[in-house]
Amino acid sequence: MDWHRHSRPLALELVRRESRWFEPLSYVPRHVFVPRWWERDGDGWTVRDGAEDPEAWMSAAYSNRTLVTRVGPLHADEVEPGTAGQGLPTSSSTLPGLVVAMYRHASITDGSRVLVTTGSGYGTALACWRLGAEQVTSVDVDPYLVKAASTRLACGLGMHPQMAVCDVTGPLPGEYDRIVSTVSVRPVPVSWLAALRPHGRLVTTLAGTGLIITADRTDDGGAVGRVEPDPAGFMQTRHGDDYDRPADALWQIVRDLDGEDVSTSRYPLLYVPDAWDVWSMLSLVEPGIEHRVSEDGGRRTVWLLHADGSWARATASGFLEAPVVHQGGPRRLWDALERIRNRLNRSGTLPVYGARVRIEPDGVMTLSRGSWSVAVA
Template sequence: MDWEKTAGRLADRVTDPDSRWLAPVARVPRHQLVPRWWDMDSSGTWVLRDGASNPEAWAEAAYADRSLVTKVGRLHADHAKPDDHPEGLPTSSATLPSLVVRMLRHARLGPGLPLLDLGTGAGGLTAYASHLIGAEHVTSLDVDPYLVSAAEDRLSRMGHHPEMITADATEHVPGAYDRIVSTVGLPAGPGLRPVLSALAPGGRIATTIGRTCLIITGWKHGDGDVYGQVERDMAGFMLTRSGNDYPPPLAGLFALARSAEGDERSTGRYPVVDVAEAWELRSMLEITAPGAELGYETHDRARTAFLVHPDGSWARASAEWTDPPEVHQGGPQRLWTALERIRNRLNAEGSLPLLGARVRITPDGVCRLSRGKWRASVGDR
């Protein structure tokens, strides 16, 4: 495979001509980090792709600016048979190169500054960082032992030998780092404490908060607090996990939301929306009702959205195309009502107060956001 030319074209697409990240993207053989991956076909079935059996498709996928799913549920593509079709959520991927570069830029790497890559995945961010600042300054951590060992082996063949650690970052992060870049959505609250403890005073972190698409950056001060901002940039990363797969979704509540009449029935004000794809709405909903899970279905012109919450709350909104939806809600919270309040604010003010907000993260992992008179916190419930 003549990968150098395709890698060079990728670098031209995702960096600027004077960017210090142009050379790392152009010189890292990304295809070697993703020899096999999962694609979803038109029927919604996961299908295995094997690079060696189709080098042309391998090069096209590896050097496109796209994420490649490498693990679904408990099954990694490296261990799959051609007729395997796993079910469940993606649990690891090779993040699209442009987003890797953006996260590295947000982190403001510097010569000799120890970096923690939190969420090894396929090893792309570790590879780019090792190329730029030297692997001796890079540590890569993931909860999945196979991801760590596979990335270590593949990076070694490229001549990079960063420190590789298998650990649950929500429980313990060994070492101290001047820069931390997380390409998994970290949970605000207690699960964020170990990461904050590993950030050295004066150090900088770039991460997203789980179930939001908000990129938060900040500097750690002497009082232990991290002060920063929500960047005017967004990213959708997988949640952290503590085991080989995510806990099962709230299947019972989703089943209830599909068919129940609800304690409250009404006509919604706004068209049905796929909240998971409406990133600002989804992020604001997580701040308003932390922990809500989402579902969305279409059939011809009919659209239905589901919201469920671990406290037993649920909502279903159904409509033809952009017609006002019929809304059913149950449980202690009115989730669709909360979403409509957010949409009211967006329509009335033209934007939500998230992007550009100031952030203070306390050592207990609570993220306090503010912009103008607006105040919110995540991780204190």
């Protein structure tokens, strides 16, 4: 199977030929790390097997898109082709362009010792090709993922980085010049500061937002940096087989409930995760909101749900119809969203992208830009 005729165009799409990431993208066989994957099928998922359709496999593996490899507790590798799944994605092979973007944000040098997160192992392989496997440590909370990636790295590419089953939010197995996490965290773990060498850099995304955080370790044991101008989203860290969804029970109650407050919004209906800056800002000032959406005959409904019992539901038909908003519980979530949209409408921008980042040695994080600041917990 001539996979090079697929990988090289991908490399040319993502970087210039003189980039240090051109060879890794050209010569690391991504399909080896994703022999099976989950694809959306209506409201659920279906497993695809690469060996059953090699051309579709190559097309998927060497496209710049994320391939979901685990849904709920089910690894695509371990179920029969055509199996249906339900739930949230819990692991994936991140789109190659985003992996390289995270590595570029890390300002990796030839001598850098780097800790990365494992997932499928493809990102680990790119780092090993660029630096040499002896300079790379790869960790994941899932023993199966670590074992599968280790085998594919060794048998497919002869690479033997240090691999460890490890909760990335806890103690890390060494000291590093760079920590690059392709799972999102909130806040940045204190253990990362302890594991970073002097003036080392961490790169991650903040859970519940589209914000890439870069920060360099300071002499006092903290770190300073910024929110990068490009958005990104990763699955957040988990500590079990699946994610908790604390608002599930609330959603069943309030799906069609009349709210304590009923109003008409001045803005078109928005499913908040579709707008990176608004989503990120709302998550910073009102953390823990879950977002859901449904469409029925051209009528769209979005929900904002919080485990404390706060909720909002907005419904409209088409872009021009003013949404009717129902709200209940101890806080008014839609009002918080409207304040952010008012600010965006008034200023033309929101302060989240480009904000300065300060992480104290005890892990307390502050984002600030101009007169705006927020503590991240």
